[in-house]
Amino acid sequence: MDDLAQSVLVQWRVNGVLHELDVLPGLSLLDVLREQLNLTGTHMGCMTGHCGACTVMIDGRIAKSCIAQAATLPRAEIRTIEGLMGPDGRLSPVQQAFWDEAGFQCGYCAPGMLFSAIELLAETPDPTDAEIDSALAGSLCRCTGYQSLRRAVRAAARALKDPNPD
Template sequence: MPEVGVRVDVEVTVNGVVRRARVEPRLTLADFLRTHCQLTGTHLGCEHGVCGACTVLVDGDAVRSCLVLAVQADGGEVTTVEGMASPDGELSPVQQAFRDNHALQCGFCTPGFVVSMTAFLRDNPDPTDEEIRDGLSGTLCRCTGYQGILKAVRAVADANRERR
């Protein structure tokens, strides 16, 4: 067990920007993003990996940032919900679909859904509704009843199919 007060250097590329900090080894990636990077779009709901609100991409994989230590992401690339839109502010296809299909309600779970569905649709660009429901199961929503969210993901999948 590390000594109290011990800190380690981490370097993480977050949304294309290299971020360096000296942190306690037990600091979660979620807290690193929120406190050291001032990126508060990564929400903390349960801090036990159950709700999915803190989902980010680490080296392209969707992970719950409350379960990953910042030191584990050292040298890696992290994309948060803030990094989903283009530099000029144009929303990503998933973000736009959530907006267009009223999948936002209170918005607390939205960052987790947007990030996880971005990775899901990258890996499965033309999913069935059953596959979408399974993909959505990793993030909890207490407001929408999931219908708008399902519709938004379906809209992106349909657009993917039309582009091929």
């Protein structure tokens, strides 16, 4: 049913790498990331924008890629969870805090929780618990009961303020 002639050419910089892609109308950004770019760290959970497992950053703002139409993004700067690591392959401070604090169990919700924390801490370096809850509320976690996620965000805030505690 899909006709390549209807496809739209998009230019995206994904995790720093430029891609020119033919994307079909009707495809979500999630589908294109997973199926055309093989970036499977972004996950499908609900396809209605409720769970947050598909979260990415589009032009510096977090977005749910399952409800973003790929063809409506002719040019975009996109960051996925695979793009959070440092160039030396090390975890970023926010990732490190989530690891240290066992922020996740199964980790399927990681894209939403990590990007929500990153966006929150960029704007609010010293968040209250209510601000952390509000920032994480766009994503669902079924494993942790959110306690370890909150603690991870607090630890990440400390790490970003004081990168060398020693």
